[in-house]
Amino acid sequence: MRKQTVRKAVYPAAGLGTRFLPATKAMPKEMLPLVDKPLIQYAVEEAVDSGIEHIIIITGRGKSAIEDHFDVSFELESLLEEKHAGERLTVVRDISEMADVAYVRQKKALGLGHAVLRAKDLVGREPFAVVLADDVIASSVPCLKQLITVYEQQQASVIALMEVPKDRISAYGVVDAEAVNGSPGVFRIKRLVEKPKADAAPSNLAIIGRYVLAPEIFETIERTGPGANGEIQLTDALNNLLEQKPVYGLKFEGTRYDAGDKLGFLKATVEFALMREDLGNEFRSYLQSLHLA
Numbered sequence: 001m002r003k004q005t006v007r008k009a010v011y012p013a014a015g016l017g018t019r020f021l022p023a024t025k026a027m028p029k030e031m032l033p034l035v036d037k038p039l040i041q042y043a044v045e046e047a048v049d050s051g052i053e054h055i056i057i058i059t060g061r062g063k064s065a066i067e068d069h070f071d072v073s074f075e076l077e078s079l080l081e082e083k084h085a086g087e088r089l090t091v092v093r094d095i096s097e098m099a100d101v102a103y104v105r106q107k108k109a110l111g112l113g114h115a116v117l118r119a120k121d122l123v124g125r126e127p128f129a130v131v132l133a134d135d136v137i138a139s140s141v142p143c144l145k146q147l148i149t150v151y152e153q154q155q156a157s158v159i160a161l162m163e164v165p166k167d168r169i170s171a172y173g174v175v176d177a178e179a180v181n182g183s184p185g186v187f188r189i190k191r192l193v194e195k196p197k198a199d200a201a202p203s204n205l206a207i208i209g210r211y212v213l214a215p216e217i218f219e220t221i222e223r224t225g226p227g228a229n230g231e232i233q234l235t236d237a238l239n240n241l242l243e244q245k246p247v248y249g250l251k252f253e254g255t256r257y258d259a260g261d262k263l264g265f266l267k268a269t270v271e272f273a274l275m276r277e278d279l280g281n282e283f284r285s286y287l288q289s290l291h292l293a
Contacts, residue, residue: 003155006148006212007054008122009047009129012115013040014060014106019260028063030133032265034272035279039259040066041095043133048099050145052129055101056122058115067103072096111231113221120218127151130234132209136268138275139254143210146252150186151212154248157241160210161187161249162256169201173235175249176202187249191242194227194235205249207235208256217241 017029024032030040044055059066073092080089104118116130129144137143143160150158164172173194177187193202211234220241227233238247257271258264270287274280 003152004127005051006127006129006151007052008126009044009052009055009131009144010116010119010123011040011043011055011057011131011133012106012112013057013063013066013133014109014115016109019262020265026062028065029260030063031065031069032259034136034259034265034269035276038069039136040133041069042136043131044070044099044101046137046142046144047129047131050129050142050148052144053100054122055099056119057101057103058106058118059103060106060109070096070099070101109231111226111229112234113224113232113237116213116234117218117221117232123215123218125215127212127214130209130211130213134258134260135209136257136259136272137208137210137252137254138257138272139252141253143252143254143256144212147210147212147250150183150248150250153183154186154246155214156246156248157214157217157238158212158248158250159189159238160208161205161251162208163204163251164206166198166201166204169198169204169206170195172206174201174203175205175207177205177249180248185251185253187251189238189242189247189249192235192239194233205251207249208252210252214241214245216245220244 013030017024020029020032031038047055057066076092077089102122104122106115106118147158147160161175173192174196175192176190180186180188217237221232221237224232224237224240227236241247257268259268273283
């Protein structure tokens with residue numbers, strides 16, 4: 001069988017972001033900034049650094065700011081040129097030049113599975129990544145690149161996994177899986193369980209918002225009926241895919257921040273600011289000066 005490389009990444013971004021109201025009343029949650037960069041840009045940069053060539057963003061009503069962000073801004077570039085603001089001009093141009101970006105509308109938020117299915121025509125018959133911008137991951141090797149490496153070895157779908165404390169497991173999708181001998185951190189998945197009670201969870205390995213999927217997932221989603229809340233769940237489709245094809249999980253190396261949660265977003269903002277060469281030292285001194293109890 002000819003090995004296929006992963007060239008495309010899909011970004012579901014049609015949700016309403018109600019947990020961040022009122023900030024998201026008129027602004028997409030994906031455009032909320034961590035320090036000075038929107039969430040979705042971190043996610044796109046991760047894909048580009050992982051060798052992805054084509055970005056497909058699933059948008060909805062009120063999401064035009066995402067398209068504007070990755071588009072060329074002639075007026076802004078002209079203004080920065082006039083002001084001889086070379087460094088800022090480079091930053092702006094790099095955004096529009098970083099990847100080939102396409103957009104597909106999801107008219108109704110009918111679940112993650114439905115959002116992924118909207119990309120079917122643009123993805124075609126090749127493997128692809130799915131990235132949830134809410135999950136921001138800091139790692140020396142991009143999380144998506146780690147998953148792609150496993151996909152290329154196994155030629156089968158791969159899901160990002162993270163160990164989660166038992167008292168928090170009910171907030172996640174969880175896998176029942178067995179370790180693959182000779183492949184540290186890699187698991188062969190038996191089934192996926194969406195938000196189980198702590199005492200019923202098959203493991204403490206939670207599903208995080210990074211996937212590399214075989215193209216067969218599209219047909220599987222089409223055969224998968226609505227689940228919880230009448231939505232088409234990607235977890236249900238992956239369970240159905242398991243009946244025909246193997247699915248793997250990777251306990252990735254890195255730190256994940258849940259930027260879709262207010263507290264997680266605040267933690268990410270602080271830690272990403274501390275990582276910055278231009279801000280880290282001064283910001284650390286400020287935090288130390290607070291003398292928090």
